[in-house]
Amino acid sequence: MAICSRRRSISFARLQVLTVLVCTVAGVSPSAGQAVAAGQVSFPPETTCIAVMLPSVQGVDGSATEVAAAVRELFTSYLTGPSLRTVPLEARLASQAIEEARQKDCGQVLLATLTRKRSGGGALGRALGQAAGTAAWSVPGVAGTGGAVARGAVIAGAQAVSSLAGSTKAKDEMRLDYKISPLDAAVSAKPETLKVKAAADGEDILTPLVEKASEAIAAGLAKK
Structure with missing residues (x-):
């Protein structure tokens, strides 16, 4: 024995x-x-969580929701890294979005509004509406969650951005108003404004606009 x-x-x-x-x-x-x-995902304690509300979009024909989803996907792609992570919010009202961010343990919330001013014609909005036709299911909160939904959202966003660039005319203008702040200061925080005009037909002015805003956001958070 x-x-x-x-x-x-x-x-x-x-x-x-x-x-x-x-x-x-x-x-x-x-x-x-x-x-x-066990399916647990942990993040370093120094990682800053940014809750991203679906942006408000003005001045476009077609599906404003799809344009908004494309803007959010761009923000997500730029604000993801070793010290930053993003969480998409399903709430469409600012007050509810702030509460949702709190429930998801995010200390910062990003609110944005994209406004488009056309130099003439209405082809842009129609093109965006066509590009968004097959992508509604992929918007967070529309048809469930999971990897397939996330991938679909990225693809839909890329299609919308591509259609936007292809339909942009010289002198079209885009303005991005955004503000990022701690949850308790989200309502009173003052927005920052960026503007850009297309120099030529077919120019992608949305991506550099969001990139510039993201650089400012990351730099501001790094100082805190």
């Missing part, structure tokens, strides 16, 4: 050593593997 017990102890010890070796080669610890298996 003592011999059997000793053999079991040796076998268990060997199993422990083997587990440590395998985890070391894989670059994870046993505890990390357990967390992944």
Whole structure:
């Protein structure tokens, strides 16, 4: 009996050593593997969470919701990194969005309004409406959650941006009003404003507009 017990102890010890070796080669610890298996996702304590409300869009024909989704996807792509992460909000009212951000443990909320002023003609809005026709299901909150929905939102956003660039005429203007602030100051915070005009037909002026805003947001958060 003592011999059997000793053999079991040796076998268990060997199993422990083997587990440590395998985890070391894989670059994870046993505890990390357990967390992944449990579906838990952890973020570094210094990571800033930005809750992004669906932007308000003015001055476009067609689906304003799809244009708004494209703007949010652009913000998400720029404001994701080692020290930043974003969470999309389903609430469409600012007061509810702030409460939702609080429930999702985000300390910052981003509110934005995109306004388009056309130099003439209405082709832009029609093109956006056509590009958005197959993408409504992918907007967060429209048809559930999950990886497929997230991928669909990215694809739909890219299609909308591409259609926007292809339909832009010289001298078309876009204005982006945005504000990012702690939840308690979201209502009283003053917005920042950026404007850009297309220099030529077919120019993508939305992407650099959101990029510039994102750079300012990231720089401002880094100082806090």
